[in-house]
Amino acid sequence: MLMRLAFRPLVRAASFATTCALSLTVGRAVHAQPAAASVSLTRLECGTNAPPTDVGQRFSDTYAYNGLKVQLVYSCYVIRHGDDVLVWDTGFPKGPTPTAPKQSLVELMGQLSITPAQVKFVGLSHSHGDHIGQANLFPQATLLVGKGDWDVLADAKATPNQAPIAPWLTGESKVEPLTGDRDVFGDGSVIILNMPGHTPGHRSLLVRLKETGNVLLTGDLAHFHENYDSNGVPSFNTDRAATLASLDRFKQIAKNLKATVIIQHDQRSIAKLPAFPQAAK
Numbered sequence: 001m002l003m004r005l006a007f008r009p010l011v012r013a014a015s016f017a018t019t020c021a022l023s024l025t026v027g028r029a030v031h032a033q034p035a036a037a038s039v040s041l042t043r044l045e046c047g048t049n050a051p052p053t054d055v056g057q058r059f060s061d062t063y064a065y066n067g068l069k070v071q072l073v074y075s076c077y078v079i080r081h082g083d084d085v086l087v088w089d090t091g092f093p094k095g096p097t098p099t100a101p102k103q104s105l106v107e108l109m110g111q112l113s114i115t116p117a118q119v120k121f122v123g124l125s126h127s128h129g130d131h132i133g134q135a136n137l138f139p140q141a142t143l144l145v146g147k148g149d150w151d152v153l154a155d156a157k158a159t160p161n162q163a164p165i166a167p168w169l170t171g172e173s174k175v176e177p178l179t180g181d182r183d184v185f186g187d188g189s190v191i192i193l194n195m196p197g198h199t200p201g202h203r204s205l206l207v208r209l210k211e212t213g214n215v216l217l218t219g220d221l222a223h224f225h226e227n228y229d230s231n232g233v234p235s236f237n238t239d240r241a242a243t244l245a246s247l248d249r250f251k252q253i254a255k256n257l258k259a260t261v262i263i264q265h266d267q268r269s270i271a272k273l274p275a276f277p278q279a280a281k
């Protein structure tokens, strides 16, 4: 009898504790873990192709190529993260030069129903003219660029044409000179990777997609497949040892994450993503 009396309150206490634990668990699941934002990746044409390039001229500091011609292309990328957008590299600006794009990034993004106001971040792989040309179309965006390259861009002697990054030089727009990797949206889905060597602050990009899987965009860590495969270094390159170390890191990430590697300047990489205006999801 005594045991039965003592047992009942214990059962009640146990079931109350269980109920509390359950409601806490349910509460946490509903409130503290919002559904992950949908992420997608689209390639945009950011220049007009020149005839195939003899990569034996400037693209190998070891004379690796004798007359090999590669079709180089100019690529930009739009990464949608929920309602926010990162533009990765901004190509050449529109204009009279033969390699200028026929449509601006804003015009192309209009076909994706993206307004310039949605562009929260502009990420630059590096400071070269074929990657920064249209950045100034998005002055409301935070500019994400390696510190080594920001220092080059901010130096009028090193960068005679500063027009593409003028909004960030005047202090009107926000710039983050990066010293390491950068988790762009804070959830690990889009990460700017520190890959110095081609230029002092060169960066690559990792995009983790639900259906497609992991995608790595090289920037100009390599310009074409032959150099990527053989750890080839172009003759226009800031730091050879740093480039080789970055290639080593990049390839280990690609292997560990089973990532699709997109070499931004190589035409043969274009078909690895759905054709514009389609997006990899």
Ligand SMILES: [Zn+2]
Residues within 6 Å of the ligand: 128, 130, 131, 220, 265
């Ligand atoms: Zn380039």
